[in-house]
Amino acid sequence: MPEYFDVPVIPFEGPGTENPLAFRHYNADEVVGDKTMREHLRFACAYWHTMRNPLSDPFGVGTAQMPWDDGSQTLANAKKRVKVFFEFLHKCGIDYYCFHDRDIAPEGKTLAQSNRNLDSVVAEFKRQQDRTGKKLLWGTACLFTHPRYNQGAATSPYLDVFTYAAAQVKKAMEVTHELGGEGFTFWGGREGYSTLWNTDMKRELDHLAAFLHMAVDHARRIGFKGQFYIEPKPQEPTTHQYDSDVAACLNFLREYDLLDHFKLNIETNHATLAGHSMLHELLVAATAGALGSIDANSGTPHCGWDTDQFPTDIYLGTQIMLVVLKMGGFTTGGLNFDAKRRRESFEPVDLFHAHIGGMDTLARGLKIAHRIIEDHRICDLISERYSSWESALGHRIETGKLTLVELEKIALRKKEPITPSGRQEMLENMVNDYM
Numbered sequence: 280m281p282e283y284f285d286v287p288v289i290p291f292e293g294p295g296t297e298n299p300l301a302f303r304h305y306n307a308d309e310v311v312g313d314k315t316m317r318e319h320l321r322f323a324c325a326y327w328h329t330m331r332n333p334l335s336d337p338f339g340v341g342t343a344q345m346p347w348d349d350g351s352q353t354l355a356n357a358k359k360r361v362k363v364f365f366e367f368l369h370k371c372g373i374d375y376y377c378f379h380d381r382d383i384a385p386e387g388k389t390l391a392q393s394n395r396n397l398d399s400v401v402a403e404f405k406r407q408q409d410r411t412g413k414k415l416l417w418g419t420a421c422l423f424t425h426p427r428y429n430q431g432a433a434t435s436p437y438l439d440v441f442t443y444a445a446a447q448v449k450k451a452m453e454v455t456h457e458l459g460g461e462g463f464t465f466w467g468g469r470e471g472y473s474t475l476w477n478t479d480m481k482r483e484l485d486h487l488a489a490f491l492h493m494a495v496d497h498a499r500r501i502g503f504k505g506q507f508y509i510e511p512k513p514q515e516p517t518t519h520q521y522d523s524d525v526a527a528c529l530n531f532l533r534e535y536d537l538l539d540h541f542k543l544n545i546e547t548n549h550a551t552l553a554g555h556s557m558l559h560e561l562l563v564a565a566t567a568g569a570l571g572s573i574d575a576n577s578g579t580p581h582c583g584w585d586t587d588q589f590p591t592d593i594y595l596g597t598q599i600m601l602v603v604l605k606m607g608g609f610t611t612g613g614l615n616f617d618a619k620r621r622r623e624s625f626e627p628v629d630l631f632h633a634h635i636g637g638m639d640t641l642a643r644g645l646k647i648a649h650r651i652i653e654d655h656r657i658c659d660l661i662s663e664r665y666s667s668w669e670s671a672l673g674h675r676i677e678t679g680k681l682t683l684v685e686l687e688k689i690a691l692r693k694k695e696p697i698t699p700s701g702r703q704e705m706l707e708n709m710v711n712d713y714m
């Protein structure tokens with residue numbers, strides 16, 4: 280078989296190595312707590328960035344060197360990319376991948392032609408999966424690139440566009456099912472508004488909910504048992520996206536009776552664009568039992584764009600893995616590198632550097648988070664902070680058995696409450712001890 284990357288299978292060499300094409304921390308079969316790193320981290324590669332992102336920006340054309348790609352919109356070119364991709368997964372030791380329908384197969388002149396193209400490329404994916412044992416973490420439909428979606432897909436004011444998008448999702452779900460996908464993601468794409476002067480918000484939200492209910496029904500019909508995800512993002516490309524942050528998504532899912540069927544796929548850079556920390560977004564979702572999967576990337580915080588950089592911050596990696604460990608690990612979800620190289624890093628080998636860095640960062644985060652949990656010191660301090668609630672009175676309040684009248688009686692009897700220090704700085708110092 281021809282090889283497309285002049286790079287060996289990336290070995291684990293440990294923290295002492297100076298080899299840039301080696302893992303320092305990600306050692307797939309090393310056990311951390313109750314599972315191997317591979318099982319904890321469930322890394323996935325995003326097809327749209329790794330295979331399709333030319334690294335263009337609003338001011339310049341793409342720079343990415345893709346010597347295997349002839350630039351044509353042919354099925355042969357699309358299938359060749361799949362082979363290149365699986366070589367990359369193999370050499371990088373990544374077990375999962377994610378795709379949009381239109382990343383993997385060219386859009387045809389008609390919907391029927393697009394569907395046939397998709398089937399043909401999916402057959403190649405299936406062959407490669409069977410050959411390598413690689414798996415599909417989630418699939419999704421691209422409902423934002425084509426001009427028909429310029430005013431939204433499920434929230435487009437135009438019924439024909441809604442109908443087209445529904446048909447596209449139906450097919451994308453079916454091929455995801457065929458490939459044994461463990462999930463299916465809805466990222467709002469253009470589901471939002473550019474101006475409220477032309478927008479009937481209530482109607483658009485009702486339509487989005489109807490769309491998602493139809494997806495749930497179709498999953499049942501075809502026997503797809505994978506997890507549905509919503510991926511929050513506040514803006515870009517629209518001025519405001521309806522799935523703006525985790526809290527907005529949870530509220531939408533609850534309001535439209537969809538919460539039983541959806542979890543969240545949370546992306547770091549989207550969290551920061553929403554004005555939250557990733558830790559905040561993860562905790563809001565986990566608290567609601569709705570943290571499903573993670574798009575592991577990062578952004579340049581002072582820049583205000585979704586720069587989709589690879590994660591390199593160990594502190595952030597630790598926070599992410601703390602939440603994942605505390606919820607008992609992923610079930611269907613994983614860590615999908617929804618990230619692209621900088622436009623300046625255009626050589627194929629840069630794809631390796633980027634993914635190795637992301638994998639090592641999260642592996643290191645996993646080890647640190649595990650130590651923090653095992654050590655109990657921080658968890659104990661948090662428990663201690665709430666310990667006054669471990670009392671008969673606290674218990675009765677928490678179980679809804681007290682009234683304001685009774686609490687007033689108690690408060691009148693007692694002296695002014697005295698609170699201990701919150702000890703933020705001490706805790707921050709302790710966290711650094713584990714780094």
Ligand code: XLS
Nearest residue numbers: 419466510546574585617
């Ligand atoms: C874009 C989103 C997108 C989703 C999948 O900002 O992150 O890549 O993950 O449609």
Ligand code: NI
Nearest residue numbers: 546548585587
């Ligand atoms: Ni993004």
Ligand code: NI
Nearest residue numbers: 510546574617
């Ligand atoms: Ni994403």
